[in-house]
Amino acid sequence: MIAKFSHAADIISTVEFNHSGELLATGDKGGRVVIFQQEPESKSQPQCRGEYNVYSTFQSHEPEFDYLKSLEIEEKINKIRWLPQKNAAQFLLSTNDKTIKLWKISERDKRPEGYNLKEEDGRYRDFNTVTTLRVPVFRPMDLMVEASPRRVFANAHTYHINSISVNSDCETYLSADDLRINLWNLEITDRSFNIVDIKPANMEELTEVITAAEFHPNQCNTFVYSSSKGTIRLCDMRASALCDKHAKMFEEPEDPNNRSFFSEIISSISDVKFSHSGRYMMTRDYLSVKIWDLNMESRPVETYQVHEYLRSKLCSLYENDCIFDKFECCWNGNDSVVMTGSYNNFFRMFDRGYRQDVTLEASRENSKPRSVLKPRKVSTGGKRKKDEISVDSLDFNKKILHTAWHPLDNIIAVATTNNLYIFQEKLN
């Protein structure tokens, strides 16, 4: 992996490529969205795909105050999802805890010149000086990228929004909070349909919450949602208006002898992603990544250990709250490799076909730009080999929660706390 680029920002809270991979959007804790654009391949260096440079920056959400509950509503962007491109403009949905917004990003590279009644700087001309008439013409100007909010979808969530997902029909999308999932039409902001409600009549009986939700990539009637108890429910919107009864429930049976205080906490699913093919889905819990075949509910077809060495550190990870960290995961373009983050600025890739995995590090100190990344290893036994890192020297404040993979090429975006790294595969 080579060609690293890093961009310092506020704490990055979400990273997402658009459908062509040309644009990469990041959201941060301060409510800002920064979009990077890939430069077209240069003729002088055809092996190296274009670098990503800042294309547009805008303030998506502002902090708000809920007067009824006296609670602060953070402006932190929880998720960004791109709409498939239909015309010259690009559209994305961005959401904080309570409000989803549809943003239009458009380019302006021409401007009208030669007005009859106005000077070039906008001042009105004295009518007496106008002696001829001319037709204004469009002349090229420096590229200007404008972001404007086209829709604001508000007041539909009592709890905190954790996911948004655009439907393959390109007309609707879902938004999920801890207890409910709503279905929206992209054109209509004053109402949404509630399609899942797991709020118990008595809150004392609450046993699980919704942690993530996603629409199927090509079946517009199907979506899944994951829970804090490690289950995934697949729902079919054709069955009924309210999808409280799942069509399928995916759960790995647990050995009751192995159950501990931590079992449920580490089984909580922090992310669920369908494969591009739509045949599989991937879930991320605290210690592992699991691949499920949608045709088999009884157990995952593949399980990959991300950082099993943390199992003997659960006590301290509970005390410093790290056990509640929500790691995301992603597929590569042809679903052959999956990737997820870990601590110490490490991230892991698992090749499903070759049954290989690698640990890499995203940090300025350990890799120079345009150099190949060196695989890392965490030593678990007593003897630490040279170049290995012991579990106790891992920095748990350096966590990689958000990663994204280009939909077509082997280009990945990895967010550490304050920096964005973009790595490309070395082509020989």
Place this chain on the structure above:
Amino acid sequence: MSGENEETQTAEETSVDEKEIQDKVISPEKAEEAKLKARYPNLGNKPGGSDLLRKRLQKGQKYFDSGDYNMAKAKIKNKQLPTAAPEKTEITGDHIPTPQDLPQRKPSLVASKLAG
């Protein structure tokens, strides 16, 4: 024949040993749980239950009211806001103050025109 018996005995012993080792090795989680319970004996019996979930639903800092919230926001924005100079100890409530006890009145910035 005796060789075989020896082998069987060794095999049985080994499997017992293995089981003991497995009991210790299979549950690093249980070892961690014991550690936690030792540190926090009052930890709820329901692991990952309602308390944790309810705390998760309630995420977000609570303020007394909107005034409190706006004050807190202003404090964050204006970290350079000059804090009031620490007042000299105000003498109130204990005894009737004398002129020497009262804080000095600052002289007016505008000099009197008469002094001109």
